[in-house]
Structure formats: C-alpha cells, structure tokens
Amino acid sequence: MKNGKKTLAIILSLVMCLMLVAACAPADAPTGQGATGGGEAGSPPVTQPPALPEPPAPPREEANLAEHIEIILDNNQIGVLNPMSPASHTPGTNQTFTMIHDRLLNYNIESGEFLPALATTWHTDDYQTFILTLRDDVYFHNGDHFTAADVVFTVNHALDAAGTNVQAQWSPVETVTALDDYTVEFVLRDLNVDFYFNMTMPMTGMLNERAINEDPDLGAAVGTGAFRLREFVSNDFVTVERNDAWWGGVMPTQSITLRFIPEVAARTIMMQNGEAQICLGIGSEDMRIFTDDPDNFFITLQTVNNPQGISFNMANPITADPYFRRAVVHGINRAEVAIVAAGDWGLPPGDDEGTLWGFQTEFRNNDLPGWAFDQDLARSYLERSSYNGETVEIAAAVITNVRGAEVIQQNLSRIGINVVINQMDAPSLAAHWAAEDNRSQIVFHGFQFTLNSASARHNFVPGGAQNRANYDNAEVTRLLNEAATMTDRDEREATFMRVQELIHDDLVGKNMMWRIFGQVAANGIGGMYFPPDTHWTDFRHVYWDLDA
Amino acid sequence: MIRYVLMRILWLIPVIILVSFIVFALMELAPGTILDAILAQAEGMTPEGREQLIRQHNLDRPMIYRYGVYMLNLLQGDLGVSDHTGLDIWTMFINRLPNTLILSFTALVIGASVSIPLGIAAARKAGSITDNVIAVFSLIGMSLPLFWLGILLLLLFAQQLAWFPAGGNNHGIRSIILPALCSSVGMIAMTTRQTRSNMLEVLRADYLRTARAKGVPEEAVIRKHALGNAWIPVITAIGTSLAAQLAGSVVVETVFAWPGIGRMAAEAVMARDVTATTGVIIMTTILYVLVQLVVDIMYAFVDPRIKSQYINSVKKAKRKKPPTLAPAAAGGTSK
Numbered sequence: 001m002k003n004g005k006k007t008l009a010i011i012l013s014l015v016m017c018l019m020l021v022a023a024c025a026p027a028d029a030p031t032g033q034g035a036t037g038g039g040e041a042g043s044p045p046v047t048q049p050p051a052l053p054e055p056p057a058p059p060r061e062e063a064n065l066a067e068h069i070e071i072i073l074d075n076n077q078i079g080v081l082n083p084m085s086p087a088s089h090t091p092g093t094n095q096t097f098t099m100i101h102d103r104l105l106n107y108n109i110e111s112g113e114f115l116p117a118l119a120t121t122w123h124t125d126d127y128q129t130f131i132l133t134l135r136d137d138v139y140f141h142n143g144d145h146f147t148a149a150d151v152v153f154t155v156n157h158a159l160d161a162a163g164t165n166v167q168a169q170w171s172p173v174e175t176v177t178a179l180d181d182y183t184v185e186f187v188l189r190d191l192n193v194d195f196y197f198n199m200t201m202p203m204t205g206m207l208n209e210r211a212i213n214e215d216p217d218l219g220a221a222v223g224t225g226a227f228r229l230r231e232f233v234s235n236d237f238v239t240v241e242r243n244d245a246w247w248g249g250v251m252p253t254q255s256i257t258l259r260f261i262p263e264v265a266a267r268t269i270m271m272q273n274g275e276a277q278i279c280l281g282i283g284s285e286d287m288r289i290f291t292d293d294p295d296n297f298f299i300t301l302q303t304v305n306n307p308q309g310i311s312f313n314m315a316n317p318i319t320a321d322p323y324f325r326r327a328v329v330h331g332i333n334r335a336e337v338a339i340v341a342a343g344d345w346g347l348p349p350g351d352d353e354g355t356l357w358g359f360q361t362e363f364r365n366n367d368l369p370g371w372a373f374d375q376d377l378a379r380s381y382l383e384r385s386s387y388n389g390e391t392v393e394i395a396a397a398v399i400t401n402v403r404g405a406e407v408i409q410q411n412l413s414r415i416g417i418n419v420v421i422n423q424m425d426a427p428s429l430a431a432h433w434a435a436e437d438n439r440s441q442i443v444f445h446g447f448q449f450t451l452n453s454a455s456a457r458h459n460f461v462p463g464g465a466q467n468r469a470n471y472d473n474a475e476v477t478r479l480l481n482e483a484a485t486m487t488d489r490d491e492r493e494a495t496f497m498r499v500q501e502l503i504h505d506d507l508v509g510k511n512m513m514w515r516i517f518g519q520v521a522a523n524g525i526g527g528m529y530f531p532p533d534t535h536w537t538d539f540r541h542v543y544w545d546l547d548a
Numbered sequence: 549m550i551r552y553v554l555m556r557i558l559w560l561i562p563v564i565i566l567v568s569f570i571v572f573a574l575m576e577l578a579p580g581t582i583l584d585a586i587l588a589q590a591e592g593m594t595p596e597g598r599e600q601l602i603r604q605h606n607l608d609r610p611m612i613y614r615y616g617v618y619m620l621n622l623l624q625g626d627l628g629v630s631d632h633t634g635l636d637i638w639t640m641f642i643n644r645l646p647n648t649l650i651l652s653f654t655a656l657v658i659g660a661s662v663s664i665p666l667g668i669a670a671a672r673k674a675g676s677i678t679d680n681v682i683a684v685f686s687l688i689g690m691s692l693p694l695f696w697l698g699i700l701l702l703l704l705f706a707q708q709l710a711w712f713p714a715g716g717n718n719h720g721i722r723s724i725i726l727p728a729l730c731s732s733v734g735m736i737a738m739t740t741r742q743t744r745s746n747m748l749e750v751l752r753a754d755y756l757r758t759a760r761a762k763g764v765p766e767e768a769v770i771r772k773h774a775l776g777n778a779w780i781p782v783i784t785a786i787g788t789s790l791a792a793q794l795a796g797s798v799v800v801e802t803v804f805a806w807p808g809i810g811r812m813a814a815e816a817v818m819a820r821d822v823t824a825t826t827g828v829i830i831m832t833t834i835l836y837v838l839v840q841l842v843v844d845i846m847y848a849f850v851d852p853r854i855k856s857q858y859i860n861s862v863k864k865a866k867r868k869k870p871p872t873l874a875p876a877a878a879g880g881t882s883k
Contacts, residue, residue: 079815080635089586163597163601217634235815259716259718262802263702263715263804266702266715268707275715397588426585426588427579428578428579428584429580430587431581432580
C-alpha cells in the first residue's frame with residue numbers, strides 16, 4: 001500500500017506537469033521574427049514618422065460581407081455612453097461616439113484641413129465670432145429633425161458638464177445662438193484659432209434634448225451618426241446597428257459590437273477561435289501567434305502620438321537642479337528602456353530627438369539637439385549637481401512604465417544615483433503627484449498630445465491636467481496662451497517652435513519611448529482606420545469580406 | 549421560526565451601517581479620490597471644471613459629511629448614482645446580478661453534484677486508493693490559485709480543444725461552463741473533504757452498526773440513515789461557498805470577462821467611486837446574510853431536532869413574556 005501511494009503521487013505529479021505544459025504550449029510553435037516594429041536591444045532604430053494610414057477603401061462590389069463584426073477592446077472599457085460624463089474619456093468611448101454621433105466638422109489628419117460634416121460652411125472674420133451653416137437633411141436616431149437649436153442645446157449642456165473633456169472643448173464659448181433653423185453663431189470670450197479643431201473632436205457630437213430628458217442614462221447615445229445604439233452594458237459591451245437613413249450614406253456592416261475583455265489571454269484565444277474579428281489589445285508576447293498565421297490574420301501597426309517618458313518634479317530640491325536632470329537623462333539607455341518596457345512594441349527616441357512633443361502633433365521641432373546616452377557625461381553633470389546620495393523616487397502606474405522605471409533604476413545606480421520605485425494604480429498616481437502633496441522626484445507616465453499643438457497646454461501649463469512636472473515657466477505659459485490667438489500660421493508655428501526650445505532647455509522631462517499599438521484582424525476585414533491619435537480611430541467603414 | 553427570521557433580517561440594519569462606514573473609511577484612507585481617477589484620463593480639464601467636480605462630489609467636505617449624506621439617501625431607499633459614470637447604482641447592480649446568480653448557481657450545481665458523491669465514496673472506502681486519490685485532488689483543488697486555473701482552463705478548453713468560448717456571456721450555455729467550472733473547483737475540494745469527514749463519523753455510529761446487524765442493505769444504510777445526519781455540515785459548507793460566490797468572484801469574472809457584480813465592485817474601487825463601491829458592498833452583504841439565513845432555515849427541514857429547537861425557543865420566549873392584557877382583563881385573570 002505504501003508503494004502504491006508513492007507511485008500514485010508520482011503519477012499525479014507527472015499528469016499535472018503534462019497538463020500544464022500541454023495547456024501552455026501555443027497551437028503552433030512561433031518561428032522567425034514577427035512583423036513588428038522596434039529593433040535589437042542596444043541598437044536603437046532611427047525614429048521615422050510613420051506613414052499615415054490611407055482612408056479606408058470600400059469593399060469589393062461583389063464582396064460577400066458579414067452582417068456582424070465583433071471587436072475586442074483593450075483596457076479601455078466603455079463605462080458610459082454620455083460625453084457629458086467624466087467617465088467617457090476612454091478611447092473605446094470615443095470610438096463609439098464616432099459611430100453614433102456626428103460632429104459639426106471633420107478633420108483631415110493628413111492635410112490638416114477641416115472638412116464638412118453636420119456643418120456645410122463655416123466662417124469667421126476674427127476667430128472670435130464663428131458662423132456655421134448646417135445640413136438640412138439630418139435626423140436623429142429617434143426621428144427628430146436636427147436643427148441649430150440642437151447645437152445650442154448640446155453646447156450649453158456641455159458647458160455644465162463638470163470636469164469633462166467635452167466641457168474643455170466648448171469652454172471658449174461665450175454664447176451660442178441659433179440665427180435660424182440651419183445657421184448657428186458662436187461668440188467666444190477671446191480670440192481662439194483652435195476652435196475649429198475643438199469642433200472635430202469625437203466627444204463633441206450633437207445630442208438630442210428630448211432623448212436626454214426621456215432617458216438621462218442612455219439619451220445621450222441618441223445621435224445622428226452612421227450607427228445607432230442597439231444594446232449597451234456598462235464596462236462590458238456596446239452593440240451598434242447601421243443607420244440606413246444616415247445622411248452620409250450606408251455603411252457596409254449591419255452591426256458591430258465593441259467588447260471589453262480584461263484578460264489578455266482570453267483576447268488572444270477569442271481571435272484564434274473566431275469569436276472576434278478585430279482585437280485592439282493583443283499582448284506583444286502573443287502577437288507572433290498571429291504574425292505566423294498570415295493565412296488567417298493580419299496586423300496593423302501605428303506609433304502612438306503620446307510620448308511615454310519621465311517628468312522631473314520641478315518643485316523638488318533634488319530635481320530642481322538642472323545639473324541633476326542632465327545627469328539623469330544622459331545616464332539612461334533609452335533603447336534598453338523601450339525594449340524591456342514594451343518589447344517589440346516600444347520604439348526608443350533617437351539620440352538626435354530633443355523635443356518633448358507628440359509624434360504627429362503639428363509644429364514638431366525636429367532641430368533640437370537630443371540627449372545622448374553617455375554615462376561619463378552623466379557622471380560629470382552629477383558631480384556638478386547638489387546631489388548628495390539621497391534616495392530618488394520614481395512613481396509609475398501602468399506595468400510598461402514600471403518596467404521602464406526598473407531599467408532607469410539600474411542605469412542610474414551605475415552613475416551613483418540611488419533610486420526606488422513607487423508602483424501604484426493610475427488614480428493613486430494622480431493623487432500622489434498632486435502639487436500640494438508631491439513626494440516623488442520623477443514620474444514615468446504618458447504625456448498627452450492630440451494632433452493639435454494647443455494640447456501642449458495640458459502638459460506644460462500650471463494647472464494643466466497632465467502637468468506632472470509641476471512645470472511653471474511664465475514665458476512658456478504666455479506663449480502657449482498667445483498661440484491660441486495667432487491667426488497667422490507662420491507666427492503660430494514660430495511660437496510653438498520656441499515653446500519646444502524652452503521646454504528643451506529647462507529639461508522638464510524626456511520621452512523614453514514611443515508605444516506601438518498593434519491591432520490583429522481576421523483576413524477579409526477592411527475599412528479600419530487607425531491614425532496615431534486614437535481620437536480619430538474610425539470603425540464606421542469596417543467590413544468583413546467572407547470570401548477574401 | 550418567523551420570529552427568528554425577522555430577527556435575523558433586523559440584524560441587517562446595524563450590519564449595513566457598520567459595513568457602509570467601514571467602506572467609506574477605507575476608501576477615504578486609500579490614495580486618490582474620484583477626482584484623481586478622472587484626472588488620470590482627462591486631457592483638457594479646465595480649472596473651473598475641476599472646482600465644479602470637487603463641489604459636486606463634496607470633496608471639500610469631511611468624510612463624515614459625505615457619509616451622512618449617503619446614509620440619508622440610503623434611508624430613503626436610494627443607493628445613489630455612480631460618482632464615475634453617473635449611472636443609477638441600483639440599476640447597474642440589478643443588470644449585473646443575474647449574471648452572478650447564473651454563475652454562482654451553476655457552480656453550486658457542479659460543485660454539489662461532484663463533491664457529495666466523491667465525499668461519500670471517499671468515506672465508504674476510507675484508506676483505500678480511491679480515498680487517497682480523492683484526497684490528493686481535494687488538496688490540489690483547495691491550493692490552486694483561481695487566476696492560474698482559469699487561464700489553464702481557457703488554454704485547454706477554449707484554445708486547444710475549442711469546446712467553449714474564451715470570454716463574455718454571449719454564447720448561451722456554452723459561455724457559463726468554464727467560469728462555473730473554475731468557480732466550483734474550490735467548492736468541490738472543500739465540500740468533498742467536509743462530506744467525507746462527516747460521513748466517516750456517522751458511518752461509525754452505533755445505530756448504523758445496529759442497522760447493518762439487522763441485515764439492512766449497505767445502500768439503504770447510507771442513503772436512509774447516514775446521509776440525513778451528515779447533511780448539516782455539508783449544507784453549511786455549500787451555503788458559505790454560495791454566499792461567497794454571490795458576493796462576487798472578481799478573479800473568475802475578470803479572467804472569463806463575465807460581467808457580474810464582482811467585476812462591478814472591482815471597477816468601482818479602481819475608479820475610487822465611493823458611492824458605487826458602498827452600494828455594491830451593501831447589496832452583496834444583504835445577499836450574503838440572506839443566503840446564510842436560508843441555510844439556517846434549511847437546517848430545520850433537514851434535521852427535525854433543530855426544528856424542534858426553534859419551536860421550543862419560541863415557546864420559552866412566549867412563557868417569559870409579561871402579560872400584555874389590559875389592566876381590567878389582567879385583574880380578572882388573576883382572580
């Protein structure tokens with residue numbers, strides 16, 4: 001009996017091990033290098049602006065199109081379908097808004113031109129009073145006719161929506177008036193050349209007053225867009241169905257579901273099993289499963305507009321020392337940071353890249369000298385600084401940034417800087433980094449830029465939502481404020497170039513990597529539009545050609 | 549019995565007050581507020597917008613004030629709206645509850661139908677190889693981290709065999725199998741051990757030896773005489789497991805993208821949504837207490853001795869009760 005027990009124990013252990021190995025093995029062993037960005041560790045590739053994606057091509061005329069498409073969202077769940085809620089700030093929510101709402105203007109990110117949408121003409125003489133003429137053939141999903149009164153309602157409603165991005169977009173408005181059913185006039189408090197751009201943001205879609213009064217929770221999802229809401233479960237999924245009466249034409253797919261799947265392994269398996277046709281959040285470790293299966297899948301890549309990097313706490317005695325900041329940036333191997341933090345999906349900035357600006361944000365200054373990785377130079381700066389061996393804290397929230405912080409910790413220890421990492425979740429980081437309670441010297445985070453250079457204000461103006469450095473340079477603030485009033489494009493460009501120079505000289509922070517987002521799609525999927533700025537991701541034209 | 553049930557339900561009131569206060573206090577101690585959660589994702593929040601949010605959520609007031617406002621609303625049966633989404637918390641909870649109920653009861657059915665026969669078999673063949681195998685699997689079941697087990701189940705049954713979907717609840721009954729299986733593993737392990745030890749105790753009892761001596765077949769001994777007395781601790785174990793699952797299995801619901809109340813609670817905490825977190829926890833506390841109450845009531849049906857205890861306690865209480873008749877009537881009675 002004793003021997004029997006031993007044998008049984010051994011057999012059970014072996015069975016467990018075999019189960020573990022069998023379950024963990026990929027369907028096909030990955031081979032070769034996947035179609036991914038980045039380069040080998042230690043040899044940073046030269047940063048090149050990515051080719052902007054072509055506008056989606058329509059399906060073949062004889063295509064056998066699927067009626068329904070499932071899209072898996074990454075960690076950007078949709079908590080609410082109301083742009084007037086602060087919970088609506090996720091990319092997934094913006095992608096849904098793009099499908100169910102229409103904005104007054106569209107934006108061509110390739111040419112920088114504004115395009116007609118609900119407004120057919122737009123005019124201003126002084127960038128303070130704007131007059132827009134609206135389409136007269138637009139209807140809300142509940143059948144109500146869209147008129148200038150809806151614009152007035154939407155804007156006034158947004159101005160009351162505390163703490164939301166939509167409030168920020170419309171905040172320059174002093175008054176909005178319906179001159180007649182199809183003409184609307186905006187008067188701004190101050191001259192503002194960014195106002196047209198604000199009108200193109202996805203959260204600025206037009207809302208229906210009756211729908212909101214009838215259903216405060218879901219009434220804001222009644223728009224004029226190419227798709228109408230069919231079903232929504234907060235933080236789980238949203239299904240939209242085609243609006244055949246849309247003024248812009250009929251979209252190729254009958255219905256689309258955007259589903260939030262928290263677990264990365266489940267997303268991968270859902271794609272493999274055909275439970276979904278597009279996935280926005282495949283882990284870099286799993287991406288090779290798909291690159292090695294070109295018969296069934298393809299991958300689209302884009303470099304995210306927001307730099308991921310460090311901000312120095314300019315209010316802290318250690319990091320307020322410019323020599324110390326120089327020691328830090330010269331002491332960090334950014335290629336190593338990018339590889340360790342994001343694997344193939346991190347692109348290190350080149351040594352000649354000195355600006356701290358969005359990847360595709362307008363007026364990017366590419367002439368500023370970079371901060372080369374040179375630990376001898378870093379040591380010499382450190383000797384000139386007032387640093388006395390104190391422990392320097394790096395705060396980080398998301399896991400890629402924590403990994404990056406660990407590399408920085410190792411790099412800086414080699415030049416004699418003691419670093420500890422304080423890992424926390426995003427709300428804790430925001431609280432931790434509040435100006436009045438600022439305990440870390442460095443934070444590893446994502447800077448937030450749109451394609452519009454005015455978005456630099458969020459990062460570099462006192463009180464800006466993403467000003468993690470507590471940066472307060474009066475000249476930068478003045479220039480950024482004045483830029484909003486400059487109607488001359490050259491003058492505006494020169495101003496933003498100068499702002500970047502000042503930020504560079506102050507060395508407020510340094511981008512450590514550009515994130516590359518990869519989307520997996522089943523073969524036959526077309527019509528996706530993934531620009532570098534996720535505000536303009538567009539699924540309206542998505543189709544699935546079953547015969548492709 | 550009714551008096552006992554009412555007493556248990558009344559006990560919910562201090563429990564809710566205590567639980568809600570603890571949740572409020574813990575959320576206050578946690579770093580960050582709803583404002584920070586919003587700021588973490590905000591792009592262009594204006595300073596005015598920030599001030600508006602602070603006033604809107606009473607963040608400029610002490611915690612005790614916010615707690616008072618919350619409790620006043622709760623007294624009127626209003627769980628409030630989510631600080632983060634602005635959605636009605638009761639509606640959010642009711643939308644998620646069916647998913648959690650389906651998951652919990654399916655796990656219960658799987659768990660009970662596997663663990664009880666296994667426990668009986670292990671007890672009947674105590675010390676045998678069957679008993680040892682069951683013991684090893686019970687030990688493994690209790691030790692496995694649910695997160696790891698969930699991923700393994702996904703890889704095996706969804707990826708390799710493609711028998712079940714990997715995530716969501718949009719494939720009917722096929723969607724429920726893997727999360728329920730994952731949820732039930734711990735219950736199976738615990739209840740199997742519980743059933744085995746109770747059965748072993750009962751099987752050695754004198755009255756069963758007598759039954760066997762009288763020639764009662766072994767199957768009848770087990771079914772009619774042993775099981776009835778072994779039930780109570782098993783019901784306790786199953787009831788506790790069910791109550792815990794109803795309170796939300798965050799890990800299982802996250803791995804399998806199951807939109808239940810566990811995930812709702814986790815999302816509320818991550819968003820520093822004090823109102824939603826407190827609301828969900830109050831509701832799950834009520835569920836927990838009610839399930840435990842049902843379990844207690846079931847004891848009476850399973851074991852007549854307990855039922856008679858209830859009845860006796862009520863009779864005693866009635867005897868101790870002072871007379872409540874009117875003075876004249878009372879006087880008449882004394883004569």
